[in-house]
Amino acid sequence: MRRIISILMENEPGALSRVVGLFSQRGYNIETLTVAPTEDRTLSRLTLTTFGDDRQIERITKNLNKLIEVVKLVDLTEGPHIERELMLCKVKATGAQRAEVKRTVDIFRGQIVDVTSSVYTVQLAGTSDKLDAFVGTIGDAQVLEVVRTGVSGISRGEKVLSI
Amino acid sequence: MEKLSGAEMLVRALQDEGVEIIFGYPGGAVLHIYDALFQQDKVQHILVRHEQAATHAADGYSRATGKPGVVLVTSGPGATNAVTGIATAYMDSIPMVVLSGQVRSDWIGDDAFQETDMVGICRPIVKHSFSVRKPEDIPEMMKKAFYIATTGRPGPVLVDIPKDQTSPLVKVPYEYPKKVKMRSYSPVARGHSGQIRKAVDEMLKARRPVIYAGGGVILGDGSEYLTKLAKLLNFPVTNTLMGLGAYPGSDSQFLGMLGMHGTYEANMVMHSSDLIVAVGARFDDRVTNHAEKFCPGATVIHVDVDPASISKNVRADVPIVGPVRQVLEEMVSMIEESPDRPDAKALQRWWDEIKGWREYHGLRYEVNDGGPMKPQQVVQALYKATKGDAYVTSDVGQHQMFAAQFYKFDKPRRWINSGGLGTMGFGLPSAIGVQFAFPDAMVACVTGEGSIQMNIQELSTCLQYGLPIKIININNQALGMVRQWQDMQYGGRHSQSYMDSLPDFVRLAESYGHVGIRVDRIEDLDEAMEKAFSLKDRLVFMDIYVDPSEHVYPMHIADGSMRDMWLSKTERT
Numbered sequence: 001m002r003r004i005i006s007i008l009m010e011n012e013p014g015a016l017s018r019v020v021g022l023f024s025q026r027g028y029n030i031e032t033l034t035v036a037p038t039e040d041r042t043l044s045r046l047t048l049t050t051f052g053d054d055r056q057i058e059r060i061t062k063n064l065n066k067l068i069e070v071v072k073l074v075d076l077t078e079g080p081h082i083e084r085e086l087m088l089c090k091v092k093a094t095g096a097q098r099a100e101v102k103r104t105v106d107i108f109r110g111q112i113v114d115v116t117s118s119v120y121t122v123q124l125a126g127t128s129d130k131l132d133a134f135v136g137t138i139g140d141a142q143v144l145e146v147v148r149t150g151v152s153g154i155s156r157g158e159k160v161l162s163i
Numbered sequence: 164m165e166k167l168s169g170a171e172m173l174v175r176a177l178q179d180e181g182v183e184i185i186f187g188y189p190g191g192a193v194l195h196i197y198d199a200l201f202q203q204d205k206v207q208h209i210l211v212r213h214e215q216a217a218t219h220a221a222d223g224y225s226r227a228t229g230k231p232g233v234v235l236v237t238s239g240p241g242a243t244n245a246v247t248g249i250a251t252a253y254m255d256s257i258p259m260v261v262l263s264g265q266v267r268s269d270w271i272g273d274d275a276f277q278e279t280d281m282v283g284i285c286r287p288i289v290k291h292s293f294s295v296r297k298p299e300d301i302p303e304m305m306k307k308a309f310y311i312a313t314t315g316r317p318g319p320v321l322v323d324i325p326k327d328q329t330s331p332l333v334k335v336p337y338e339y340p341k342k343v344k345m346r347s348y349s350p351v352a353r354g355h356s357g358q359i360r361k362a363v364d365e366m367l368k369a370r371r372p373v374i375y376a377g378g379g380v381i382l383g384d385g386s387e388y389l390t391k392l393a394k395l396l397n398f399p400v401t402n403t404l405m406g407l408g409a410y411p412g413s414d415s416q417f418l419g420m421l422g423m424h425g426t427y428e429a430n431m432v433m434h435s436s437d438l439i440v441a442v443g444a445r446f447d448d449r450v451t452n453h454a455e456k457f458c459p460g461a462t463v464i465h466v467d468v469d470p471a472s473i474s475k476n477v478r479a480d481v482p483i484v485g486p487v488r489q490v491l492e493e494m495v496s497m498i499e500e501s502p503d504r505p506d507a508k509a510l511q512r513w514w515d516e517i518k519g520w521r522e523y524h525g526l527r528y529e530v531n532d533g534g535p536m537k538p539q540q541v542v543q544a545l546y547k548a549t550k551g552d553a554y555v556t557s558d559v560g561q562h563q564m565f566a567a568q569f570y571k572f573d574k575p576r577r578w579i580n581s582g583g584l585g586t587m588g589f590g591l592p593s594a595i596g597v598q599f600a601f602p603d604a605m606v607a608c609v610t611g612e613g614s615i616q617m618n619i620q621e622l623s624t625c626l627q628y629g630l631p632i633k634i635i636n637i638n639n640q641a642l643g644m645v646r647q648w649q650d651m652q653y654g655g656r657h658s659q660s661y662m663d664s665l666p667d668f669v670r671l672a673e674s675y676g677h678v679g680i681r682v683d684r685i686e687d688l689d690e691a692m693e694k695a696f697s698l699k700d701r702l703v704f705m706d707i708y709v710d711p712s713e714h715v716y717p718m719h720i721a722d723g724s725m726r727d728m729w730l731s732k733t734e735r736t
């Protein structure tokens with residue numbers, strides 16, 4: 001099962017490598033990873049997605065919690081949550097394709113953020129599924145380059161992850 | 164405020180932590196620190212002959228005293244030589260602070276002379292690590308290092324120190340913090356009372372209970388309350404390899420060690436129990452045999468300070484996260500206050516059954532009449548000569564298992580061995596640490612001719628500091644434990660398990676300035692032991708030749724349950 005684990009940790013060198021080490025040691029893959037400081041510069045928020053059954057995830061979250069730099073963590077997939085990913089995508093846009101690509105971008109509520117005579121650079125935010133769907137619709141032949149930030153997430157409602 | 168260099172601050176921090184002794188080996192990257200050590204006399208530095216030995220000595224010191232062990236090594240090869248000892252301490256949750264030198268900050272990452280990314284290498288084998296980035300950070304970093312190493316589930320902490328951070332030219336104000344507060348680290352202080360109550364209810368209901376206690380009871384100073392609990396309830400007790408001494412080994416409620424080479428009765432009791440009270444133990448694969456076949460009828464209470472140890476290999480029905488001492492104490496007082504007691508008749512039937520198992524096997528082995536000595540006889544002779552009152556360190560192999568089976572430890576912190584990592588070469592250096600902690604105590608190192616050669620150079624350290632350790636070399640002329648597996652699982656093909664070209668250990672010991680005694684015949688054993696222990700101020704190396712074909716039994720049959728065991732070469736359950 002796909003999981004989104006969100007971690008609040010000390011913004012210090014070495015912290016990230018300890019987190020990643022716990023996954024690689026066990027041969028678990030990290031699908032996506034994003035990390036940036038929070039409103040409090042001494043803390044970072046790290047979000048990662050991975051696949052695992054309940055037992056694997058319980059073990060890994062217990063061990064993540066043991067890391068000295070980890071302040072708090074939550075498995076967002078355990079409750080209602082919002083997830084977002086940002087994508088920048090260069091799409092071939094020549095001749096008749098130009099209008100077609102523009103229409104597709106509009107349908108997906110993306111923005112064209114850079115334009116040349118043959119290329120549109122598209123910015124799109126949403127769930128990972130939505131970004132996948134956009135790339136699928138445009139088609140491999142048209143897509144020149146894709147950059148994705150990885151998933152970021154937050155729980156719905158009153159619940160907050162803070163110290 | 165007083166101004167000190169980084170090197171002086173490190174040494175002062177050790178003093179302020181109350182550290183009396185450190186084990187180490189000098190080199191370029193730590194020369195400023197060694198110079199600061201030279202100019203004081205509160206912290207004694209012990210010079211070993213190999214950095215691995217420094218870590219094992221600090222480790223042995225810690226296991227015997229409960230205080231953190233401290234190590235100082237140089238960068239590069241000094242640091243990498245320490246890695247095995249750090250991993251050994253990590254696996255057994257031993258509090259340790261390792262100071263490792265590093266090349267100058269501005270050279271890091273450029274393959275400077277004797278540079279190794281020690282923080283990177285050690286990441287999976289330390290509880291935490293620090294790198295010094297400015298000398299001002301040293302006092303707080305050291306305070307945190309000791310705090311982390313010694314609290315919660317203890318473990319080794321690495322402090323990596325680039326040479327420029329210790330320069331005598333840079334002096335900064337020094338003040339040692341009185342307290343640390345870390346928002347991201349707060350070990351549990353108490354077990355949940357509701358859970359403890361639930362556990363007590365289970366204990367009062369049990370008809371076939373067993374207490375399974377591990378090294379956590381020793382590390383957490385819980386022996387006193389463990390014993391009270393067992394006595395109060397009249398429950399049988401088994402200890403893991405790491406837990407020996409947590410419950411008095413010569414007590415009638417003690418079943419011996421459990422697990423792969425545990426006693427028949429301990430493993431039978433576990434398998435047949437309806438309640439397992441696991442305390443400071445982690446259901447290691449060497450204990451449980453196949454986890455899915457583990458003790459099918461038992462409710463499991465699991466007390467541990469580390470939440471990640473609970474329900475890792477075996478699901479706990481009543482998990483209790485907390486310090487073992489506090490939890491056990493609370494259990495004892497709840498039971499004392501309760502009018503209820505477990506069903507005495509049911510317990511009596513349980514004890515009758517246990518008696519039958521005890522009589523059936525009871526660690527029996529065959530003695531060779533007139534033939535070569537058995538290794539078990541050596542441990543029994545050691546027990547007799549020391550009246551059960553020695554500190555016994557061990558290496559890894561058959562001799563370790565025989566020592567664990569046949570030396571009855573009545574007190575915690577007396578049995579010192581590498582249980583989790585199984586590090587050959589641990590025995591002699593850890594004995595050094597123990598002897599420094601207790602200069603007047605009897606310290607015996609039970610070893611094999613394979614293991615002792617992994618850190619034999621430490622005989623020189625023992626001479627330098629006059630350590631009267633007794634080395635009991637159970638010489639079976641083979642890597643016995645490997646050979647046993649080859650006998651049992653590889654059709655007797657002894658691939659590389661034969662120790663050819665052994666040195667003359669007696670002359671070797673003598674050339675290091677010690678006493679060597681060789682024993683070949685059982686008739687001479689007791690007298691030789693007496694003689695060795697009567698030489699109170701000398702290291703004695705006893706080279707005792709034993710039957711090379713002996714196996715350790717009982718032995719779990721791989722992938723079976725707790726009760727599936729070989730009981731001798733020809734008999735199985």
Ligand SMILES: Cc1ncc(C[n+]2csc(CCOP(=O)(O)OP(=O)(O)O)c2C)c(N)n1
Pocket residue numbers: 558559560561562563585586587588610611612613614615637639641642643644645
């Ligand atoms: C450093 C290290 N290398 C290899 C092993 C694997 N090993 C376990 S027991 C053993 C044999 C030990 O021989 P010896 O010290 O003579 O003890 P014996 O089993 O003969 O009593 C070996 C090689 C180990 N535990 N540690």
Ligand SMILES: [Mg+2]
Pocket residue numbers: 560611612613637638639640641642643
């Ligand atoms: Mg041997």
